[in-house]
Amino acid sequence: MLSENKFLIEEFENEIWLYLDKNLDDERMLYWKDKIENNDEIKTIYDEINSTLNSYSQLETETISEIKFSSMIQKTIEIDNKSIINRFVQWLKGINIVGLNFPKLALSGSLALVAFLIILFSNKPSPLKEISADLLDWDAPQLTSKMEKTTYDFAYIKNKELENYLLERIQNDPWKRSYHNIKSSMSRIEKEIKQESL
Numbered sequence: 001m002l003s004e005n006k007f008l009i010e011e012f013e014n015e016i017w018l019y020l021d022k023n024l025d026d027e028r029m030l031y032w033k034d035k036i037e038n039n040d041e042i043k044t045i046y047d048e049i050n051s052t053l054n055s056y057s058q059l060e061t062e063t064i065s066e067i068k069f070s071s072m073i074q075k076t077i078e079i080d081n082k083s084i085i086n087r088f089v090q091w092l093k094g095i096n097i098v099g100l101n102f103p104k105l106a107l108s109g110s111l112a113l114v115a116f117l118i119i120l121f122s123n124k125p126s127p128l129k130e131i132s133a134d135l136l137d138w139d140a141p142q143l144t145s146k147m148e149k150t151t152y153d154f155a156y157i158k159n160k161e162l163e164n165y166l167l168e169r170i171q172n173d174p175w176k177r178s179y180h181n182i183k184s185s186m187s188r189i190e191k192e193i194k195q196e197s198l
Contacts, residue, residue, distance in 0.1 A: 005039070005041065008035065008039070008042070009041055009042060009045070012032065012035065012042050012045065012046075013045065015028070015032065016045070016046065016049060019032050020049070020050075020053070
């Protein structure tokens, strides 16, 4: 339920602007209206965004001159014209490594890329084709029984270690020692009864 609510919130966050602009179809608008009324988290998100929009709508707008507007547009266009590739090329041209310049660096990079692609797409023997079928054959029941035996052995070792630890703790206390002896005797009797009944 929690992940479903999280998914619903993410979906609402993706569509809230369309909802506020009423650019969703009628069915979707009703769906979100119902969710806003019935889901507290979605209502909180809606209220926060709505209050922010109301705050900004109450601000006075500033009229800017044509010259200022044109200069803002010009700066934006200049920034867009300097693409990442142009900046990277300029950076590479600025690198001064002894004996290397941009064309040599570009050529060596291109050759390295071609060599990598040749190695990547060349025919290589498949390691799976070289493995014999005898190595891939296995006996599932035998493997399962070995795994079960190993699990039992680990459990037995763990129980023995616990028993030894408890024995060390109770050696000084006669009551605990007597209790442990009685418990061990009862366990041994239970095992004998189970073996006889089988």
